[in-house]
Amino acid sequence: MKDVRGFLIDLDGVLYVGDKAIKGARESIDLIRDRNYTFRFVSNTTRKCRNTIAEQLSSMGFDIPVEYIFTPPLAAVACLRNAGKRHCYLLTTGDVYRDFEQECFCDTGTMIDFVIIGDAGDKLTYDSLNTAFRHLMNGADLIALEKDRYWMAPGGLFLSAGPFVQALEFATGKTATIVGKPSKTFFELALRDMGLRADQVAMIGDDILTDIGGARTMGMQGILVRTGKYRKDAVDHAVVKPDCIIDSIAQLRDIL
Amino acid sequence: MKDVRGFLIDLDGVLYVGDKAIKGARESIDLIRDRNYTFRFVSNTTRKCRNTIAEQLSSMGFDIPVEYIFTPPLAAVACLRNAGKRHCYLLTTGDVYRDFEQECFCDTGTMIDFVIIGDAGDKLTYDSLNTAFRHLMNGADLIALEKDRYWMAPGGLFLSAGPFVQALEFATGKTATIVGKPSKTFFELALRDMGLRADQVAMIGDDILTDIGGARTMGMQGILVRTGKYRKDAVDHAVVKPDCIIDSIAQLRDIL
Numbered sequence: 001m002k003d004v005r006g007f008l009i010d011l012d013g014v015l016y017v018g019d020k021a022i023k024g025a026r027e028s029i030d031l032i033r034d035r036n037y038t039f040r041f042v043s044n045t046t047r048k049c050r051n052t053i054a055e056q057l058s059s060m061g062f063d064i065p066v067e068y069i070f071t072p073p074l075a076a077v078a079c080l081r082n083a084g085k086r087h088c089y090l091l092t093t094g095d096v097y098r099d100f101e102q103e104c105f106c107d108t109g110t111m112i113d114f115v116i117i118g119d120a121g122d123k124l125t126y127d128s129l130n131t132a133f134r135h136l137m138n139g140a141d142l143i144a145l146e147k148d149r150y151w152m153a154p155g156g157l158f159l160s161a162g163p164f165v166q167a168l169e170f171a172t173g174k175t176a177t178i179v180g181k182p183s184k185t186f187f188e189l190a191l192r193d194m195g196l197r198a199d200q201v202a203m204i205g206d207d208i209l210t211d212i213g214g215a216r217t218m219g220m221q222g223i224l225v226r227t228g229k230y231r232k233d234a235v236d237h238a239v240v241k242p243d244c245i246i247d248s249i250a251q252l253r254d255i256l
Numbered sequence: 257m258k259d260v261r262g263f264l265i266d267l268d269g270v271l272y273v274g275d276k277a278i279k280g281a282r283e284s285i286d287l288i289r290d291r292n293y294t295f296r297f298v299s300n301t302t303r304k305c306r307n308t309i310a311e312q313l314s315s316m317g318f319d320i321p322v323e324y325i326f327t328p329p330l331a332a333v334a335c336l337r338n339a340g341k342r343h344c345y346l347l348t349t350g351d352v353y354r355d356f357e358q359e360c361f362c363d364t365g366t367m368i369d370f371v372i373i374g375d376a377g378d379k380l381t382y383d384s385l386n387t388a389f390r391h392l393m394n395g396a397d398l399i400a401l402e403k404d405r406y407w408m409a410p411g412g413l414f415l416s417a418g419p420f421v422q423a424l425e426f427a428t429g430k431t432a433t434i435v436g437k438p439s440k441t442f443f444e445l446a447l448r449d450m451g452l453r454a455d456q457v458a459m460i461g462d463d464i465l466t467d468i469g470g471a472r473t474m475g476m477q478g479i480l481v482r483t484g485k486y487r488k489d490a491v492d493h494a495v496v497k498p499d500c501i502i503d504s505i506a507q508l509r510d511i512l
Contacts, residue, residue: 163423
């Protein structure tokens with residue numbers, strides 16, 4: 001870790017699981033702050049806005065500035081900004097729209113520049129998908145906040161955004177720009193905000209593909225934690241290897 | 257047409273458009289019946305059961321036995337029969353379930369053999385797609401009544417079954433068996449019922465790909481009509497060429 005000057009840190013599964021902070025996680029954040037490392041948080045959450053995430057972190061005892069948190073909706077807003085466009089149609093749920101409303105016009109007007117789709121749950125209806133489809137056929141581009149297949153909840157397996165992204169791609173012949181981890185756009189957004197090059201940064205995450213694979217592709221180091229969605233067999237079978245594996249983020253002090 | 261002993265005939269766009277019979281269509285059906293040709297009807301409709309289609313044909317003045325009508329739901333029932341399975345989960349709309357209920361158990365029990373998806377409109381919800389997805393993950397196979405991208409109605413473009421088939425394929429890693437035109441299974445079902453070989457049959461349709469392309473792949477002759485969805489440029493650009501093009505089915509008498 002000797003050349004590392006900053007950290008990108010995943011949230012769910014690294015700082016907390018469910019609504020419980022991982023033991024020693026707060027102390028590790030304090031430690032990297034005290035030692036003057038730069039750090040930002042990169043999460044693939046597409047069901048909550050940045051402010052809500054900051055509030056939930058605060059309720060778990062983490063003192064993290066809201067502007068340190070990067071999520072796919074923020075990467076999508078950056079895409080719109082770069083394209084000089086402001087009109088979007090959102091297929092999202094929860095309060096994710098709040099990440100967009102400051103800079104964008106959402107779901108208004110007939111000329112839509114971007115259709116933005118996340119893990120939208122019950123908001124994905126035949127009607128809303130038809131509306132998105134028609135905007136795409138009228139010239140809008142498609143941004144996917146993620147393209148996961150499914151996720152596991154206490155009630156069973158649930159379809160994630162991926163299948164619906166695939167559906168709209170098939171219907172329109174367009175290809176979605178994916179803005180969450182492990183996309184380059186997303187990591188670059190956080191790196192630019194840190195003012196560091198990829199080779200000066202280590203990514204700490206629990207997902208061997210999106211976190212570690214994504215980091216390695218960027219030229220960052222990858223630190224895998226054995227908390228959250230970590231599964232030994234997934235790591236053993238993965239082509240990508242982490243630079244280092246630690247039991248949890250609490251162990252960060254041992255490798256700094 | 258000298259070796260032709262039977263006809264497969266598309267319905268929508270060939271016998272009628274909207275709820276109006278094509279001029280001379282009834283007389284053409286009478287003619288092939290009088291001349292002792294064998295004939296069956298093959299339609300890709302996935303929103304109506306066979307009985308409803310027969311009733312609608314009757315109301316337009318066509319006297320067609322219900323057992324002469326072949327649709328993708330019937331091909332799906334044949335698939336289940338061939339597999340020796342009876343439990344299916346239907347993602348369909350209208351009264352299509354009536355084609356299944358005589359031989360199959362629909363949407364009951366936890367062990368489902370086949371998920372069957374058609375152009376299901378408002379029946380495609382996040383809940384119903386999750387249920388279908390879980391059955392597939394539990395071992396069910398996927399049958400698609402069609403895999404079209406979209407269709408045009410007075411209200412605009414609407415997503416057809418294809419995008420949702422694609423969504424479930426992406427989520428599960430499974431590949432759907434498509435049972436409508438131009439699938440081999442579907443044409444074979446009608447040919448077997450006629451007791452004729454493909455080279456003894458001509459297909460009459462308005463779709464250069466599903467009707468004419470499908471027929472030619474099977475070894476049947478293809479007669480394209482200039483009614484329904486016929487578009488000259490689509491025919492000019494298509495790789496497949498019809499054996500013969502006629503203005504409408506009324507002109508059949510000229511080529512028999």
